[in-house]
Amino acid sequence: MTATPGPATLSRRLGLADAVVIGLASMIGAGAFVSLGAAQDLAGALAPLAVLVAAVVALCNATSTAQLAAQHPTSGGTYHYGRAQLGPWWGFLAGWCFVIGKIASCAAMALVIAAYLAPEPAQRLVAALVVAVLTAVNLVGITRTAALARILVTVAIAALVLTGVRLLVGGVGDGAAGGGDPLADAIPGPLAGAAAGLWDGGLAAVLGAGSGGVGGIALAVIQAAALMFFAFAGYARVATLGEEVTDPRRTIPRAILLALAAVCGLYVVLSVVLVLVGPAPGGQGWGPAPFLAALDAVGAGGIWHVIVTVGAVAAASGALLALVAGVSRTVLAMARERDLPPVLAHVSPRFSVPQRAEVAAGVAVLLLVLFASNVLVAVAASSFGVLLYYAIANLAALTQVGEWRLFPKVMQWVGLVGCVLLVGALPGRTIVAGLVVIAVGVAYRVAVRRVAGRAAG
Template identity: 75%
Template sequence: MSTSAGPASSGALARRLRLDDAVVIGLASMIGAGAFVSLGAAQDLVGTLAPLAVLLAGVVALGNATSTAQLAAQHPSSGGTYHFGNQQLGPWWGFLAGWCFVIGKIASCAAMALVIAAYLVPEPAQRLVAALVIIVLTAVNLVGITRTAALARVLVTVAVAALLLTAGRLVVGLAVAPIDPSEGLDSTDGDAGLTHLSTIPGPLAGEAAGLWDGGLAAALGAGTGGVVGIALVVLQAAAIMFFAFAGYARVATLGEEVLDPRRTIPRAILVALALVCALYLGLSILLVFVGPAPTGEGWGPAPFLSALESVGAGPAWEAIITVGAVAAAAGALLALVAGVSRTILAMAREGDLPRPLARSSNRYAVPQRAEVVAALAVLVLVLLASDVLVAITASSFGVLLYYAVANLAAFTQAGQWRMFPRSLQVMGLVGCVVLVAALPGRSLVAGVGLVAVGLAYRGIVLAARRS
């Protein structure tokens, strides 16, 4: 069943996405950040406890995913939690969710573009290449959502293939690792691969381990060590890892373009999340077995390049993971720009952003003005941003607050729309609040400031309308 796009002045969109399209967009939105940025940062913070941080982020994402799926089934319209919050909690809650989503995902787009450039060219040209990537992928989005899904399918296939091949090479490298004579094992022992276990770092091991940029965890004494300190640092690592999971609900922001939304949206969200969580957990465990970053300065934005070097892989393997990284980040960026533009569209429809942004294309049935505005904002950040990891944590701040509102909204649902127990919504809400509090100090300060600006803007607009 499908509906055609209405006139451009109504801002109507067309239902064209099937279940497999929706799952692919969700996968393309997640795979990239986790494998090529966040996994390395998590291990830099907590060493062997990095898989625990992945699991914690996945648990919070599960609570959020069930809330989002339940809400999207009842309210299958563009805008995601901005729309859900408006319907279930009121306009101020909806605005808070929409504003947090827009600022968080614009930061995500900038981070992905910079990651692509970092793999392709040396430092002097990276910002220019990142800007060109933004322009090209925005152009793809501007000619229709079905083309977005088709390109996302190609990119996510390339990325997953590269990651699986790299994982296999790391397993082989670990299995045939040379024996250190000081270990006193005979070369014919058959347990050569197990000798690497003695070099696996413990929690907070390595020069880069520990809290990054302090934050509330530092104020609570995480830097003093002990069980409580380690737990707080694991939470910070989980907050950074959450960035890698956030794409599971991207299809909810495209709810107005999905066929049979009540059935398709929940299934797509949960399938995509389960697949990516399993992939991230396996990759995180592999990084732990590889050991600490060989440079002693952390894994950086390309952990698997360093990991392949550690096990003696050659230039061909470096090329494989580079292609995979670029494809993954490009796929994530493609879906991110689409999701941000749909939220801008929904906010403009309600007057929370300038109403001209609600206009969509007659020919392609996409919100072209919103797409262009989102791309321009990302271009500004690409040219001004100084650190990919800072962009990631800024994105986590906005997205975690966005999902906190989603959990509150889902908690109020009843009757036929209640698909999951309320305990999952409570788990998601508490998890979001805890992970926000665990973020680095700079991200907390900047995030609170941007939220305050958005709320002040809405207050001024409403006052002007009343007068």
């Protein structure tokens, strides 16, 4: 039985440019200002290779998402695709993994914004305020969301380009931050700083990542790629807005691939620049603001700190803005099918947005912001949920036939295997905690279905 309170559909207002901007805004905040430094901490000068590995998995996932979105242009992303192609339980698992993964992403972005804007005692309060403000922006309509995202992503890209040029000049002219040849660090050593604490206990660490040798190097690169995947995950955000995109069969695949290609190029260049600057000073890792630390390493302060801070805040704000919108659309789709409380399925007749779902997502993010331990733990939790979500997307795309098969099956197989491999590289405690949360969701659905079955009987 399907609940359909309120308007049956959302308004199609987003064109190709708006869809690409939302995808860019969803990715750039995480990749440029959080993940790249931690990836280098894990993989050393092989960090650009880790970026490429994550990009290949993301590309394969993107083709699956684009192919599915063209056939099923409705809100909910792989939650809807899984239901349509594999069955209700697969759809539920995809939707639940997306919701928990992206709520963790939202918390990470809010904490990054606060880290640049406030001293430690006030950071969680500032992060909570940012979540509340951006959720309110989403409540007044998707076209306003796209317009603000365009401004934020433009500011972020400009700051990244300027910062990258300054770091390149400083790195080449003054030498690496740690002295000597930065490329001599191509073989990763023991995991550094905060990244070491995050990854200890994971399968890859148990198998020898960071211990040297070909196997250890490969595992370290895979660990870094798992972290970098978090930075790419926004490429398919437009697919969760399927009911609001004009000409979805044409617009959705193009928007996903264009946004992914642009960000992949940017990440590779920035990763190379960071490697040329050298290993992080003091051997403690680059931390949650790698480019701010890198500017200090090359002796660039003052106005450059302002530039990178403005860029980081703009990028993370754009990512958070788009992430909350994406989560709420999946919550809307799940509520319509009673996989979440049906009261969340209401769509505002005035603004044509799922306001109750927006509020619910915002509240969940606020709770994580107030109680999560740190940014890297939130990043790992996000990667766990999102990688499983895309694994189901690849499975669903493998079942498509005829005119809906837009890409070869080998890409979906590579995406599926890649998702499973990267999940296996996550910390053991992240995997265990993620499985517990998934079990809670499964228990809720089982209970609801039993109650519905008794009522029908």
